[in-house]
Amino acid sequence: MKAILASTSTLHNQDYLEYLIPHLPVLYKNIEEIVFVPYARPGGISHDEYTSKAAEAFGKAGIRVKGIHEFETPVKAIQDAKGIFTGGGNTFLLVSELYRNKVMNVIKEVVKNGTPYMGTSAGTNIGGLSMKTTNDMPIVYPPSFQTLGLVPFNINPHYLDPDPNSEHKGETRETRIKEFHGLNSQPVIGLREGSWLELDDNKVTLKGELKARLFKKDKLPFEIETGTDLTDLN
Amino acid sequence: MKAILASTSTLHNQDYLEYLIPHLPVLYKNIEEIVFVPYARPGGISHDEYTSKAAEAFGKAGIRVKGIHEFETPVKAIQDAKGIFTGGGNTFLLVSELYRNKVMNVIKEVVKNGTPYMGTSAGTNIGGLSMKTTNDMPIVYPPSFQTLGLVPFNINPHYLDPDPNSEHKGETRETRIKEFHGLNSQPVIGLREGSWLELDDNKVTLKGELKARLFKKDKLPFEIETGTDLTDLN
Numbered sequence A, B: 001m002k003a004i005l006a007s008t009s010t011l012h013n014q015d016y017l018e019y020l021i022p023h024l025p026v027l028y029k030n031i032e033e034i035v036f037v038p039y040a041r042p043g044g045i046s047h048d049e050y051t052s053k054a055a056e057a058f059g060k061a062g063i064r065v066k067g068i069h070e071f072e073t074p075v076k077a078i079q080d081a082k083g084i085f086t087g088g089g090n091t092f093l094l095v096s097e098l099y100r101n102k103v104m105n106v107i108k109e110v111v112k113n114g115t116p117y118m119g120t121s122a123g124t125n126i127g128g129l130s131m132k133t134t135n136d137m138p139i140v141y142p143p144s145f146q147t148l149g150l151v152p153f154n155i156n157p158h159y160l161d162p163d164p165n166s167e168h169k170g171e172t173r174e175t176r177i178k179e180f181h182g183l184n185s186q187p188v189i190g191l192r193e194g195s196w197l198e199l200d201d202n203k204v205t206l207k208g209e210l211k212a213r214l215f216k217k218d219k220l221p222f223e224i225e226t227g228t229d230l231t232d233l234n
Helices: A018-028 A047-058 A074-080 A091-100 A106-113 A171-185 B019-028 B046-061 B075-078 B090-098 B104-112 B171-184
Strands: A002-006 A035-036 A066-068 A085-086 A115-122 A154-156 A188-190 A195-200 A203-209 A212-215 A220-225 B002-006 B032-038 B063-066 B082-084 B117-120 B152-157 B188-190 B194-200 B202-208 B214-215 B222-226
Touching: A002 B082, A018 A047, A035 A047, A035 A091, A047 A066, A066 A220, A074 A106, A085 A171, A091 A106, A115 B032, A154 A171, A171 A188, A171 A212, A171 B202, B002 B019, B019 B117, B046 B063, B046 B152, B075 B104, B082 B104, B090 B104, B152 B171
Parallel strands: A002 A115, A035 A066, A035 A085, A085 A115, A154 A188, B002 B117, B032 B063, B032 B082, B082 B117, B152 B188
Antiparallel strands: A002 A195, A188 A212, A195 A203, A212 A220, B002 B194, B188 B214, B194 B202, B214 B222
């Protein structure tokens, strides 16, 4: 496998995908065109609008982008893809559409067989075993919460540390993940913005400048340094 | 119908249910004991622990509390209940357990026939048409997102205004609700902490000191004053 699973698409005061562009020619080596999955539709934008946005960013790395919806069938688009990028937005919508278009398992298969994959936000969330640690609103009912399982654990993108000054009584991210572990056993990695997981062959490494927060069932959460090998985390 | 659907159980620097206790003898008039639904298990606490917590608060209003899990069957507990209170926690877990125990429709029926109901947070979320505007993490896969529909719209509890100083790139609550309206047509009321909906006969009124924020499909969101009649909002 070759993949980048990034917490976010956009860092504060940067353009869309700006901090990831230098890594695209490495991930998508010698690839002229990739297939973009716009199903998560952030803010409800259309598949075409979202694909244009991805194409503009990938253009800076000399890579062309075609939306999965522009092909005759989504399954054939993925089967023939030289590389795949799944953008962020709403994870419930993304997962619903991947199942409805019968491509969830096809993406899993081609990526496990070597097709390079990048995800940001919702596109990263589905790289884990399930979407049960998404932060998104359940605006649509998907047929399952199971996702790609490119890594043997769950991912919480846009991980946010508790605000010690908050008077708001909604649950903190840490409380939510603790509730997840009341019903599920796999570890969860909280990826802060600017962090990503790099999958190279079967090695999984934490990348970016920040630490990540690791949550294991019945254990206190702890910080891990960038560069940490997470291949055997399960 | 007689119901209180409250955004939160606990205000900053107050005890559990403290601000709602003066309203309990009105809602549960002449009722000595109510049935508590602890299924949402905040922070993963047990049904017994959670029921004790509710009993302590209700005790201050002279009302006894028995957990739904303490009865022979959950269905009979609800059918015979003089009053019902559903506490907060994780909405996905609450809805899963309500369906698994076959009480979702029974609660709907008895409340529509006059059994007084109070919900806080997740217990309020299910008072709307669906749980699709919950803020919670999908830690378990429920058989449906449809809920009680005591009001003809959706509710977003713990409504949080966007933080103008935030550099975090996760979606704001307003963006999430806009995404909801890309796929769903019913209005959504964002209830700030300390606000609640009062249902009296078939009249629905916004209560508490704060305004609420109302979201309608394809319209700009707007503020509504406390005291506003929401009976015909749909």
